[in-house]
Amino acid sequence: MNTLALILLILFSGAIVAFLSEKVSKFLPSLIAFISITAAGILFYTSPADVFNFKLSMAGLNFTLKIDEFSRLFVHMIIGLSWLASMYAVGYMQNKERQGTFFFNMLLSIGGMLGIVAARDLVSFFVFWEIMTWSSFLIVVWTGADFRRTGIWYMVFSAMGAYAMLMAIMMIYSDIHTFNIDEIIAAIAEQRLPHLVEASVLLLFGFSVKAALMPLHVWAPNAYTQAPAAYTAIFSGVLSKMGIFGMALVLLSMLKFANPADFSLVYINGFIGQILAWLGAITAAIATLYALIQTDAKKLLAYSSVAQLGYITIGIAIGTPLSVMASLFLAVLHALFKGTLFLAMGAVERQAGTTDMTKISGLIRRMPWTFFVTLVSIISLAGVPPLAGFVGKWMLYEALITNGNVFMVVVVFFSSTAAFLYSYRILFGIFLGQEEDDTAHVKEAPLSMILPMVVMALLLIALGTYPGLLFDPIAQGMTVLGFENVTWQMTVLSNVWGNTVNLMYISTTIGVAFVAALLFLTLKGRKGSRNVGTKDISTSGEIPLEHENLTYQLDFFKPFERAASPLYRRKMTKIYDDLSNGLDALFDFTRKIYTGNGQTYALYVVIFLVALLIYVQNTL
């Protein structure tokens, strides 16, 4: 049997088995999910690369699935993160109700994502897209909390995106009578697709919804917050990347392969790219600003995900080799560090009961491993050397600067500097600060939850010095997108102006200096060095009592908020609310025509007849 079909079959049947097995044992669905993802992963990595082809003709349609080099990059992300998250979910979902539904949907959405990246025709693409959307929707509303704000927003925006995509697909089909993506690209190259621009814009609209781009992002923060952490890691880590995948498909495969001689088309491509890039930059800035005023760690990370997706969109939209590389690198990294962060927050939620930063503090000694992975991912997120986040940030900046998008660089720089604020907020809010008595009972999460996080954290550390490990698959994937001969080096970054950064030297210098400082500070006067608790602080001689909480948690960035208050004045949700209210009023007004009164209807008939008579009179 075909390997690709088998992988999908394993996932989908695993989903059904997981759903049914809840009747047997509460514990079983999580195990089945883990086993089926493991099986799919083993199957994928043990098979040679050329077997992932699958063709099926049914009802006059040709379904084509194929994993090429570009899809393979995303498959790595999907399988890797899903595997770790499902391992984590075994411990995380322990003692929770309705696990069968959860794991059913989780496996379904993973299968859906694999289908999306493998799809080579628009019909199966759309089908898998909808499977992914619906299963993720069901997980978002799984807890049942706050359905109105979360579920409806998500559903409405997903539906809008899906309609736009469907319209685009139909447009393309009506032009060239095929769904096959390769044939479509060939058609574009031969300029046989008159509705290319409209179809592209509609497709991009659909993908922007998933990638949570600026005006369409309102569903994301709540949805990311509401989903259980084990799934949010996948949701924010890879599921949102499906939008990026689609954008890459449209911007880089479809529009790029258009005839360069067609001036207007090239112009349009650059224009659309610029608009998308600016939307990405604005998304990054605004979402960062909103992230740093959150008090719930998960919601903070949700906003931060939106911001990071903004960066990734910029890279794809600019479309130079370096920017695409930066974007794909950041996409993988985002899956790693945001996956880790969401998992870590899930661990905190499970162990301490909440992720509200105003309620907990000082968990560093209680959950040292969780702190370690959070620290590593936060440093990566902030883009501070020597961890991997810096590589992505550097490439993005250099791509923008060398490309001449100088004002966009400033916006991006602003948002990534402001990102330091929420990065610190999350580390401080949960792990640092006063150690309180009400968190004294908190224990470290079980090994099965720690292990996935530590694996990802170690990957982030390794990629900080050896980004080439990731450049290799990215460069291969970019070949499919039409960037031939992308040059990369294992430890050296370079831009088109020939400026380089050698990561090996950076890591070595930091390592040597740090070890020297560590030895000096630890050994020097070690007899007199004492570690004291966080209650032993100088509070003007006052002795804080046990119940007195001295941690600074509320209104953490109030001064910044005050300084940036004009930027906080408008909220996108409010605009949508106003829009829907306005539409409501409009339709309400329209409805008034139907009064339910027979005389009024008679009057309408008379008016219509008179108008008709006048018209006929005039024309005659």
Add this chain to the structure above:
Amino acid sequence: MEGLAIKILGAVITTIVAFAVGMTYGGITRKLTARVQNRVGPTIFQNFIDLLKLQSKKTNIYHGVMGHFAPMWIITAAITVLMFIPVLHPGTAWYNSWFPNLSFHGDLIFLLYMMVFGSLGMALGAGQTGNPNSAIGVTRGLSQMVGFEIPFVLALVALMVQYQTTSIQDIMTVQRESGVWMMFSNPFSFLAALFASLGMFRYSPFDIVGAPAELASGPVSEFGGKYLGTMMSGGSIFAFIKLTLYVDLFLGGAYSIPELLIKTFALYMIPVFYGWVNPRYRTEQAIRYFWGWPTALGVIGLLIAIF
């Protein structure tokens, strides 16, 4: 092998020079401040004495592992940045013998991010002490950083676009070859960066982080002894780094140590002078300050650089 030994020796010498210069500048500032206030003031080497005293404290308190690591992070960041910054002009004799270090292997954006590394460690260490003053100080520092980073980045982007390079060495070379310093070829960007430097050096009116008499010295309020001493050394090296970076980028670099000292000292006096005559801003005032005229100047500079 011999080359490596020389390189390591050069790195050590660079560090010592940076440390000594930074500490002495701090001492000179204290002396000058005293003279301005009609006092005698301490000797210009007072900071060295303070450091020696702090390092010879018999007991040292730390609050948890991040508190112990924080000074190391700072000094690590300081030394790393120093290694990647060209202290003198490439090509000069002094440079080739003692100060090349690793300045071929890093560029401007790397330095910008690397500078944050130390602040991050500091913030984490201050956070773990659990002192509310520390956390308030850190949030103020971070907020202020978002403030001054905008004019600073505008200036730097203008620089990089104008010279079509992101390498500091290339920027210095271009300035030398053209004979025009950046501060004259694009004065608006230079001014924007200069305003940003006011926030970077944290003298009043931008001393909201430490905020003496208000926050009990802010982030460092729980650090003493060797920890405070190490932070002080790191801070001094950072002062030297910032000054050298400004000299490299805007004042065409320096050919010799005396020239470097003159240029850096002149630059250093700007935030110090500005501080003498100004009271302290509130955080939001400081941020608004940087988002006002300095940003406008930065935008003008960037427009000049593009067209």
Add this chain to the structure above:
Amino acid sequence: METKKDSQTIAEYIKNWSRKHSLFVMAYGTGCGAIEIPATMTSRYDAERLGIRGAATPRQADVLLITGYLATKTLKRVIRVYEQMQDPKYVIAFGSCTINGGMYYDSYNTINVLEKYIPVDVYINGCMPRPEAVIAGFKQLQDKIARGDADNGTRYKENLDWYRANQQQVIKNWRMPDYNW
């Protein structure tokens, strides 16, 4: 005096020299004497020329300056601050009140002798001592440091039982936490 100085090793001598010339003062403004400190630190008397400088928290401080009378309530805080300071540390008691109670000698809630509760290196008498006297006191402390006599923290640790007994006699409800020192 000189013999003691000679008996120091060179390292100790250098350390003491640096300690002498860099005194970070935690000015604990307990009483009316606090008003003399600004005068001492600012332009006219300029204590900074001797390396004397204010410290914001006890962690950074070397000298605890008790300026004036101490209520029992304040004493608790002073002990706390003193114990949070890091060795070597010095205490300067300032004004008559710290010596024998001064004008509060018969008050029901003001301690009379500071030395019973924390070890004192230098007393500056007067009510109030003028800045000249304060600087003279600092000079005396510096001499003491240079001789290596100022081992305040050690004295406290060695006689901790005696100090604790005295402290607990005054502070009846002893709620000082265990973790503090």
Add this chain to the structure above:
Amino acid sequence: MLEQEQALLSQVTSAFPVKGKVMRNRRVEVWAESTTVSSILMYVKNQMGYQHLNHITCIDRIEDTKFQLVYTVFSHQTKMTLFVKTFIDRNAPVMDNIDHIWDQANTYERELREMYGIQFPGLVGAQEFILEDWDEMPPMRRDFKTEEYSEKTFSSLPGRENTQDVRETISTRSGEEIPDFAKKYSRD
């Protein structure tokens, strides 16, 4: 001459069974039973515009075994101060709580409770006000021997018990005369 004051006095005395007198310009005092004080205060606050409670003072009349309480209220309209004075038993000092009339009375009453041991039924607030861990007699009572207590609790170091006047010593050492005005402040 002092019409305003007389009018005030007569208004209060007509409303309540109290006696009083005009002390001087804009100062009027009334003497009341301790049980009527709160109603007098309520009355003058609500009906006569004495919105401001300046202070509550206690005087220890140990000879009469009584505490004298003085409530000082002030009118912003007429700029007059009214002193409502009363005696309570020193051995069982209980007084009406008036912090429902003026919130700030709470502070004064807590201080009186701590310093004189006067109980105010219904007074809310921590038992400790200024003193910490005080288990002796309330220290402001006149039969509390503060010097004895001080010597007992804050005893001097051995060899330094004598808190003598050192000015003699200083003057002989430096050869200066003690001026006469200084001599009369001598402790002996």
